[in-house]
Amino acid sequence: MLTLALTLGAALAQEHGHQDPGHTHDAEEEHRFADVEKWSAVFDDPARDAWQKPAELVATLHIAAGATVADIGAGTGYFEPYLAKAVGPTGHVVAIDVEPTLVDHLAKRATAEGLTQVEARLGKPEDPGLKPAEADVVLLVDTYHHVSDRVAWFGRLKGATRPGGRLVIVDFDPASSDEHGPPRDHRIPADQVLKELDQAGWTLVDRPTLLTAQYVLVLTPKP
Numbered sequence: 001m002l003t004l005a006l007t008l009g010a011a012l013a014q015e016h017g018h019q020d021p022g023h024t025h026d027a028e029e030e031h032r033f034a035d036v037e038k039w040s041a042v043f044d045d046p047a048r049d050a051w052q053k054p055a056e057l058v059a060t061l062h063i064a065a066g067a068t069v070a071d072i073g074a075g076t077g078y079f080e081p082y083l084a085k086a087v088g089p090t091g092h093v094v095a096i097d098v099e100p101t102l103v104d105h106l107a108k109r110a111t112a113e114g115l116t117q118v119e120a121r122l123g124k125p126e127d128p129g130l131k132p133a134e135a136d137v138v139l140l141v142d143t144y145h146h147v148s149d150r151v152a153w154f155g156r157l158k159g160a161t162r163p164g165g166r167l168v169i170v171d172f173d174p175a176s177s178d179e180h181g182p183p184r185d186h187r188i189p190a191d192q193v194l195k196e197l198d199q200a201g202w203t204l205v206d207r208p209t210l211l212t213a214q215y216v217l218v219l220t221p222k223p
C-alpha cells in the first residue's frame with residue numbers, strides 16, 4: 001500500500017517525469033490518476049494545507065453566495081469543502097475530472113461530507129465539460145499542464161462562463177524557492193500561461209500573491 005510518505009512534491013515529480021509542458025494526451029496519460037487511494041494520500045495530505053492555504057485561496061477569490069464554481073481537474077476533491085462553503089447552500093460546485101474512479105470518489109465524498117451543492121462530473125480531455133454560460137468561476141489547480149491543445153481548449157472554455165465570469169489558474173512557479181512541487185524544469189512559467197491564455201482570448205485581471213510555491217492568475221474573457 002502506498003503510504004503518506006509519498007509527498008505531493010515527490011508525487012508531482014513522478015507525475016511530471018516523462019512529459020514536457022506541451023505534451024499531448026497519450027495512452028500513458030490516460031488513467032494516470034486512477035488509483036484513488038494513492039492520490040487521496042497525496043492530494044489530501046493534511047500537511048498540504050500549510051502551503052496550499054485552501055481557505056485563504058478561496059477567500060481571496062471573493063466568490064459570491066449562490067455562485068456556480070467549476071473545479072476542473074478536481075482530483076480527489078481537496079478544494080470541494082472550501083468551494084462549497086464559499087457558494088453556500090444555494091450555490092453549485094461542479095467538480096470535473098477525466099478519471100472515472102476519481103469522479104466516483106468525488107460523488108461519494110460529497111455525499112459523505114454532506115456537500116449537497118457539489119456535483120461530480122466526468123469530463124473528456126478535449127472538452128472542459130461545462131454547459132454554455134454555466135460557471136461564474138472556473139478553477140484549475142495543478143491541472144493546466146494536463147490540458148492538451150490548450151489555446152483551443154481555453155478558447156472553448158470562454159463560452160462556459162457567465163458575464164463577469166473568471167478563470168483562476170493555480171500552478172507551481174518555477175521562480176519560487178519553496179521546496180514544494182515538482183522539479184523546476186517541469187513547471188510552466190506564469191508568463192507562458194498568460195501568453196497561451198491571451199491567444200485563447202483571456203486577459204489577466206488579478207494576481208493574488210498569498211502563496212509562496214504557486215502563482216495564482218485570475219482572468220476574464222476579452223471583450
Ligand SMILES: C[S@@+](CC[C@H](N)C(=O)[O-])C[C@H]1O[C@@H](n2cnc3c(N)ncnc32)[C@H](O)[C@@H]1O
Pocket residue numbers: 033043072073074075076077078079096097098099102123124125126140141142143146147148
Ligand atoms: C495534479 S491533479 C490536481 C487535483 C486537484 N486539482 C488538487 O489540487 O488536488 C490533476 C487532475 O487533473 C485531472 N485532469 C487531467 N486532464 C484533465 C482534463 N483535460 N480535464 C479535467 N481534468 C483533467 C487528472 O485526472 C487529475 O485528477
